Every structure is written in C-alpha cells, then in structure tokens.
Amino acid sequence: MANFPSPRPLKFLAYSPMFGNSHTVLMGSFCDALIDEGHEVVLFAPLFTPSNGSHGTKRARIIEYPTCAAAKKREETNKKEGGIISDFWRSKNGSSIGCWDSQRPFFTALINQMNEILDDSLIIDKLRGEKFDGAFCEVFDYGAMVLMHVLGIRNYALAYAGPTYEWGFEITGAPAMTSYVPGILTGFGEKMTFRQRWENFRSLGYATK
CATH class of the missing domain: 3.40.50.2000 (Glycogen Phosphorylase B;)
Incomplete structure (x- = not known):
C-alpha cells in the first residue's frame, strides 16, 4: 500500500x-x-x-x-485449560467438523x-x-x-500474511486440490488416507459457501 x-x-x-x-x-x-x-x-x-x-x-x-459481552466471555474461557483457541489448534481427532465447531464461539x-x-x-x-x-x-x-x-x-x-486457504480459493480462482493439500480446518499432513482425503474435501463445505 x-x-x-x-x-x-x-x-x-x-x-x-x-x-x-x-x-x-x-x-x-x-x-x-x-x-x-x-x-x-x-x-x-x-x-x-x-x-x-x-x-x-x-x-x-x-x-x-x-x-463486547461475547468477547469478554471468550477472554475468560481462554484463561482455562482447553479454551476456545487452544481447542482449535490442539484438536486431536483430525476432524474438520470438530475444529470448525471449536471456532464457532470465536466467530460468534x-x-x-x-x-x-x-x-x-x-x-x-x-x-x-x-x-x-x-x-x-x-x-x-x-x-x-x-x-x-x-x-x-x-x-x-x-x-x-499467510498463504491462500479454502475460503480464499473462490476469490483468487486457485483450484482446491483436496487430495493432497490439507485444509486449515483439518489436522492432516500431505499424505492422507482415502478417508482423510474425503474428510479434507468435506472441510471445504465448512470453510466456504
């Protein structure tokens, strides 16, 4: 700028x-x-x-x-073990749904x-x-x-300041290559099983329209 x-x-x-x-x-x-x-x-x-x-x-x-009241509640929750943000980054189930649900209070x-x-x-x-x-x-x-x-x-x-991710694909026109590019809402790496690839693909539905 x-x-x-x-x-x-x-x-x-x-x-x-x-x-x-x-x-x-x-x-x-x-x-x-x-x-x-x-x-x-x-x-x-x-x-x-x-x-x-x-x-x-x-x-x-x-x-x-x-x-605001909702943000104050979020601040108090974050001071406890497993607060809103830590739930997202420490999610162990690798589920896009679980990660997204843990972020709902933040976006709310x-x-x-x-x-x-x-x-x-x-x-x-x-x-x-x-x-x-x-x-x-x-x-x-x-x-x-x-x-x-x-x-x-x-x-x-x-x-x-980061790389383009799911909801940026629609804006930039970049393809969403879910077979080997892990989404931000999953805990997967580049090598995924078929089930993980399916879960990775499903995560697009939560991160985009």
Whole structure:
C-alpha cells in the first residue's frame, strides 16, 4: 500500500481488533509503513482480547472500543485449560467438523462485537467525521467491510500474511486440490488416507459457501 505515490497525504482507517499478537503486529506494521510515506492512520481497535496488551503500533492514532459481552466471555474461557483457541489448534481427532465447531464461539463473538459497533451511533458518527480516504482490515473479519460501507469509505484493502486457504480459493480462482493439500480446518499432513482425503474435501463445505 505504501508503494503507491499520492499527490497528497491520505487518511486511512485501520480496523484492527486486539487479539492475537501476529494479527496486531501485521496491522501495526501496515500503519507504520503508511505513516513513513507521509500518510495519516487512525487505528480503530475493538478490545477483543484486552490481555493481548498491544496494538502493534505506537505511531498511529488509536481509538479503542470496549469489549463486547461475547468477547469478554471468550477472554475468560481462554484463561482455562482447553479454551476456545487452544481447542482449535490442539484438536486431536483430525476432524474438520470438530475444529470448525471449536471456532464457532470465536466467530460468534466477532459478529456480536461488530453488531455493537454498528448499533453505536456515537462511535459511527465519530468515525464518519474523520472523513477517511481509505481503509484496510484483515480478510477473516468480513464485518469490517460493512463498517466501511456505513462510514462511506469506498476504497479499502484486505490484508493477510499467510498463504491462500479454502475460503480464499473462490476469490483468487486457485483450484482446491483436496487430495493432497490439507485444509486449515483439518489436522492432516500431505499424505492422507482415502478417508482423510474425503474428510479434507468435506472441510471445504465448512470453510466456504
């Protein structure tokens, strides 16, 4: 984003909920890169997981938003053995269904957090008054694009630091080669039994339409 020259400094909104360090570091790095090019960046940060403690940048202007009830519950669950996130990454059954079900509370909390923001006329008016030229967010939180639409932002970018995975195939046009490419919702490697390949194929139904 920072490599495109602009005749004037632009003002960007970075939608970056505070949770995993890798996510905040990525978004914070984008903010700093744009600031290095002379642009202004406002990072809007719903405190999804306040215990994370960092927004990934100290240079962007930060607007924090309180943690919603669902996210607070998620935060409390994560402090226990086998919390929401650890259930996903430590799943031992190799089942795409089991992994996806363990993530449902996480995505539900994301939706509830966004609903609270959209229903908050004060924060909407405040952000709309910033008159942003553009915005960016991570690809997995699609509600951010709804927020951008409500704010009247027509130019935005989606950020992601990893490889393309299931729900990215529809966008990029890349084939889903489930016979030997393990999905993100399974615990399989490149060598799979026939049953595992079938399970890997089924995982597409949970990760896409």
